[in-house]
Amino acid sequence: MDALGPRFERFLAVVEPAREGRVVACEAITGGYSRISARARVQWRDGLEETFILRGDPPPGSGVFASDRDAEWELLSVLPTATPVSTPAVRWYDGSGEYLGSKAIVMDCAPARSLQDEMARAGDAGSLTDLFVDTFAAVHGTRLDRLPARMLRPPDWPAYLDGVLAHYDRMAQEYPSSAPVFRYVTWWARTHQPPPAPLGLVHGDCQPSNVLVGPSGPPLVIDWEFAHIGDPREDLGYYTQIPLEPNVYWVDPERFLRRYRAATGLTEEQVNPQTVDYFLIIGMTALLEQLLAAAAAIGAPERPGILAPYLINAISHQHDMFLAICDRLS
Amino acid sequence: MITRPTTDALIGDCCQELTDAILPALTDETLRLRLVMTETVLRNAAVRAAHEIAWMREETAALMAYAAEVAARHGSEPLHAAMAAVEAEPPESLHLADVTGRYERAGQAFEKALAAAQEAGAADLIAQARDLLRHRIATEKQVMASYVVVGR
Numbered sequence: 001m002d003a004l005g006p007r008f009e010r011f012l013a014v015v016e017p018a019r020e021g022r023v024v025a026c027e028a029i030t031g032g033y034s035r036i037s038a039r040a041r042v043q044w045r046d047g048l049e050e051t052f053i054l055r056g057d058p059p060p061g062s063g064v065f066a067s068d069r070d071a072e073w074e075l076l077s078v079l080p081t082a083t084p085v086s087t088p089a090v091r092w093y094d095g096s097g098e099y100l101g102s103k104a105i106v107m108d109c110a111p112a113r114s115l116q117d118e119m120a121r122a123g124d125a126g127s128l129t130d131l132f133v134d135t136f137a138a139v140h141g142t143r144l145d146r147l148p149a150r151m152l153r154p155p156d157w158p159a160y161l162d163g164v165l166a167h168y169d170r171m172a173q174e175y176p177s178s179a180p181v182f183r184y185v186t187w188w189a190r191t192h193q194p195p196p197a198p199l200g201l202v203h204g205d206c207q208p209s210n211v212l213v214g215p216s217g218p219p220l221v222i223d224w225e226f227a228h229i230g231d232p233r234e235d236l237g238y239y240t241q242i243p244l245e246p247n248v249y250w251v252d253p254e255r256f257l258r259r260y261r262a263a264t265g266l267t268e269e270q271v272n273p274q275t276v277d278y279f280l281i282i283g284m285t286a287l288l289e290q291l292l293a294a295a296a297a298i299g300a301p302e303r304p305g306i307l308a309p310y311l312i313n314a315i316s317h318q319h320d321m322f323l324a325i326c327d328r329l330s
Numbered sequence: 331m332i333t334r335p336t337t338d339a340l341i342g343d344c345c346q347e348l349t350d351a352i353l354p355a356l357t358d359e360t361l362r363l364r365l366v367m368t369e370t371v372l373r374n375a376a377v378r379a380a381h382e383i384a385w386m387r388e389e390t391a392a393l394m395a396y397a398a399e400v401a402a403r404h405g406s407e408p409l410h411a412a413m414a415a416v417e418a419e420p421p422e423s424l425h426l427a428d429v430t431g432r433y434e435r436a437g438q439a440f441e442k443a444l445a446a447a448q449e450a451g452a453a454d455l456i457a458q459a460r461d462l463l464r465h466r467i468a469t470e471k472q473v474m475a476s477y478v479v480v481g482r
Contacts, residue, residue: 028360172441176434179441184463187448187456310367313374316470323463 004028004100008040008054011099011106015092020045029053036102039109052091056104064294064307065287067225069103070095074148075224076105082146083201084138086218112214119208119246129248130259132208135219137263140232142201153229157196160230164282165189167289175292181319185281188326194233194275197266202228202283206235207242226286234283236260236276241284241321249276277325284318291315341376345369377473383424385469386433389462390416393440396455396462400443404450412439 005026012021021042029037038054057069073095079087088107094100115132119125144153154160168186172179203210204226212220236257240249249256253273261271292315294308335343348369356362394416401409416439419432440462447455 176438176441180437180444180459180466181463183441183444183448184456184459187444306364306367306371309371313370313474316467316474320467320471323460323467326460 004038004054005040007100008042008106011092011094012042014099016044024049051109053088053107053109054100054104055107056094056100057097057102064304064311065290069105069225071148071150072225072227073105074150075227076107078146078148079142079224082144083142085135086220087224088220088222110212110214110220112212112220115208115211115213115219116244118213119248125246125248125251128208129251129256131213131219132211132248133256133259134263135211135221136203136206136235137260139203139221140200140235140264144199144201144229147201147229151229154199157199157231160199161193161282164230164285167285171285171289171292175296178292178315178319181322185322185326188330189278189281192278192329194278195267195269197231197233197270199229200232202230202232202234204228204235204238204283204286206239207244208248209244228286231279231282232264233271233275233279236271237278237280238283240276240280241317274329277329281322281325288315288318291318336380338376338380341372341379345372345376348372374473381472383426383429386429389466389469390429390433390436392462392465393436396458397436397439397443399458400447400452400455403455404446404452406442406446409439409442409446412442415439 005023008026009021009023012019012023021044023040024043025039025041027039029039036056036058039051040054041049041051043049073090073093076087076090088110090105090107092106094104094106097103115128119128119132122128154163165186168182172182172186203221203224205223210221210223212222214220236249240247253276257271257273257276260266261268264271291311294304295312295315297304298308348365353362353365353369356365394413397409397413401413412435416432416435419435420428421432423429440459444456444459447459
């Protein structure tokens with residue numbers, strides 16, 4: 001049993017003192033680049049067994065992608081009343097890290113598989129593609145008035161877009177090696193703005209790996225750490241660059257987008273391959289900034305770990321994609 | 331100085347050791363992933379070690395030629411200052427830190443030049459900048475010895 005097991009057991013004694021939970025198995029879950037996850041099986045005094053997912057921050061100063069665990073906990077807590085999609089049932093939160101070693105959310109482990117795995121296994125992923133599209137269209141229909149007050153609410157679409165492009169300007173100041181690309185791309189993005197669309201909840205890591213499907217019940221959308229209020233087309237753009245096969249957008253972009261338009265009511269002028277391309281640039285801002293910050297931290301006393309140099313390639317890949325988008329849409 | 335094996339060959343040999351001898355013996359999945367990532371970083375570093383000084387010097391010259399062309403047509407104080415900052419760096423040194431410093435300054439001058447070209451609406455200069463960026467990214471892609479996402 002991992003050292004996390006005994007810690008989790010002590011945590012359970014605090015949050016569920018009457019149930020006398022015993023951790024009978026605890027193992028790390030590999031995969032994912034941001035949080036540390038583990039799966040733990042717990043046996044309660046009454047004989048009931050339950051399996052939980054523990055999702056915590058990596059140790060301070062390590063890792064590449066940072067996000068706010070308090071904000072994620074708060075969001076996960078309200079999502080069931082705000083969104084039509086199913087989300088992980090959260091149970092407890094070690095908000096100080098006192099018990100689990102770092103701030104960590106404990107949620108039910110769903111008996112489900114990744115939609116990405118299902119797509120890879122399927123000969124024809126058409127119906128799974130529809131499921132994926134419909135699921136994220138539903139995410140984008142989330143009621144914003146029920147989301148946590150701490151989530152930033154841009155006043156309107158133009159202000160939101162201006163804010164994102166201004167963010168790129170600040171990144172250019174901070175990270176000179178990317179500045180020429182950002183200078184070119186933001187100028188292009190300002191002069192080629194697509195038609196506006198209603199702001200909505202953006203998941204921020206839209207990919208089938210973050211949708212779990214089980215033998216029954218609705219799909220479960222996980223990993224909300226980068227969720228924000230923005231232009232939902234960011235999720236579509238973001239997904240186009242996910243390199244895991246199959247990427248069902250690229251199988252048939254027109255079919256994918258037709259389905260999305262039908263589910264959301266957005267027009268073809270608003271959602272088409274060109275606007276999706278455009279919103280790849282917009283949707284990558286926060287993650288790209290974190291990649292650049294991690295690369296800049298290499299060699300510092302608190303090294304961010306091997307993921308930072310490994311993902312320098314991802315920065316180059318983004319540069320390449322951004323310029324290609326400018327070329328295609330010019 | 332022992333010139334052969336060259337730096338890239340030495341790094342390549344380490345990569346082979348990691349992949350052939352150490353990776354198969356690792357059973358911990360997290361450690362295996364970290365080793366695969368490490369090997370990728372080393373392979374990229376080998377490509378850089380073999381070429382980066384030449385690449386940076388060549389691109390510095392191209393960036394500065396562009397900046398000079400823009401300055402002649404749409405000169406601005408920030409652009410002239412950025413170009414002067416490049417010249418303040420030791421031009422002949424082949425030490426990596428010096429070459430990198432000069433290259434970064436040239437990148438900043440290029441960015442100022444591009445800003446001036448954009449402000450002036452000079453389509454030909456903007457297109458020229460785009461070609462230089464394309465060239466820069468082509469170099470970055472050569473460094474990406476491989477870009478395979480592992481661990482997701």
